[in-house]
Amino acid sequence: MGDPGQRAPLGHGRARAAGGHVTIREATEADVPVMEEFVAAYEAESWARPYPMPRDDSYLREGRILVAERDGEVIGMAKGELRKGLGHVSFVYLRPTARRQGIGKALLRELTAFFREEDVEHVTLNADTNNLDALAVWHRLGFADYRRSLLTGLAALEQRLGGESGETFGSVHLQTDDQSAVAGGVARFVPRLFVSSASVVSAPRNGWIAVYDPVASREPHSLRGLASELSNVTGGVVVALSAERADVVRLVAFDRGRMADEYLSVPEYYGPLPPGDAIALRANPTLLARLTGAEPGAIRAVARTAGSPTELPPAPELLELVADALGIEGAGLDFEGASRLEGAVTVEHG
Structure with a gap:
């Protein structure tokens, strides 16, 4: 996360969208409250797993975290990090009023620039199978399924493993x-x-x-x-x-x-x-x-x-x-x- 005093846009961080210019910049400590709102909104809209979304204080303070800002309002964010030599897109969220305007792509372009600087050759992300709209977007961007995560209840597993x-x-x-x-x-x-x-x-x-x-x-x-x-x-x-x-x-x-x-x-x-x-x-x-x-x-x-x-x-x-x-x-x-x-x-x- 960036220093609160350094709020300049990143190298390729200006995008024109409906309603005016959008600035892509590195997140600061002052952005944490609105980013917490984004995480909660994502959970309410899209989280379909039978357990709460994991939370910890470090999630919004580690990795490369970018925000999209228009007219002084933060309208979206994206988080990327390095995992065993791979670039990983951890989180992307836009306010409903900021969607389908190219802002998500602008955030991702800045993340890919970060990955390029780190000599990354492949990028991963996780997507829930029930989120068909998101899956369609990622597939159009070239992402392909390469593994599947499976889930079951502990009680059900214990029952089926019983001697x-x-x-x-x-x-x-x-x-x-x-x-x-x-x-x-x-x-x-x-x-x-x-x-x-x-x-x-x-x-x-x-x-x-x-x-x-x-x-x-x-x-x-x-x-x-x-x-x-x-x-x-x-x-x-x-x-x-x-x-x-x-x-x-x-x-x-x-x-x-x-x-x-x-x-x-x-x-x-x-x-x-x-x-x-x-x-x-x-x-x-x-x-x-x-x-x-x-x-x-x-x-x-x-x-x-x-x-x-x-x-x-x-x-x-x-x-x-x-x-x-x-x-x-x-x-x-x-x-x-x-x-x-x-x-x-x-x-x-x-």
């Missing part, structure tokens, strides 16, 4: 009272879809029969395939329910063999999706109510989506809530627990 987390389990539920027909379908299709020694078919409960298989339970694609085939052969409504990696809940509903609806409690848990695909993974309470006879409001209340598992009840608990809303019992049982249910039959697969 006992990660278990996947699930079951298939058919809206029928015909246990023998379900057992026949299981005997027919399980050997075609995957290798399993045995499956359990429960007795009817609340108009539903459940199928538990130790292989399909831990393999979501196998569970889904079995549900589809059983829906096709019975011509009825079948729901596959699972808790995956002890983090997320998935529901896939089939009607006469065709997928009717799918729900994933954290739609982008496995990676970013196009907006339409993410929306498609939200449960459709009206459709599910029509298929199952459940109350739409009850489904809507529990089949919620979020950006992180930590924003929802634990997956096993959420699984039970979703199942209860559909009138399904035993969604949290494993193969051994299901085999002890009254009236359950075991289908052996030789």
Whole structure:
């Protein structure tokens, strides 16, 4: 930062903009209050990270800090610094009334002159991915993406790193009272879809029969395939329910063999999706109510989506809530627990 007594413009620091000439000069101690206003304004306008913008007393007193001044009023600022032999643009801000007038470029020209004096060959900066206008400006100036910073909550990271987390389990539920027909379908299709020694078919409960298989339970694609085939052969409504990696809940509903609806409690848990695909993974309470006879409001209340598992009840608990809303019992049982249910039959697969 410059000396308060040295307020002369820099070598190339005059720019003509709407409203009069603009002077680019080095910031002084007297400029700190208005620069603090700029930092606060930037945070209010553009800071989208889930933590406060870092502040310390040295931020506005270190590096090359320039201000743009018009008619005695400071209307913008830019900060640059050297980082391991690279020039780094740390901060640029203009008052809303001073934008789109070439003032930002004038500030950057002075920063590039500073970098040139320091024998810098490359310039870096950080830009938030949600600030599309700023990204467009930087790209037009020749900046290109060369790395990506990732962010997660500490609690979410700890949960996913937990030693006992990660278990996947699930079951298939058919809206029928015909246990023998379900057992026949299981005997027919399980050997075609995957290798399993045995499956359990429960007795009817609340108009539903459940199928538990130790292989399909831990393999979501196998569970889904079995549900589809059983829906096709019975011509009825079948729901596959699972808790995956002890983090997320998935529901896939089939009607006469065709997928009717799918729900994933954290739609982008496995990676970013196009907006339409993410929306498609939200449960459709009206459709599910029509298929199952459940109350739409009850489904809507529990089949919620979020950006992180930590924003929802634990997956096993959420699984039970979703199942209860559909009138399904035993969604949290494993193969051994299901085999002890009254009236359950075991289908052996030789």
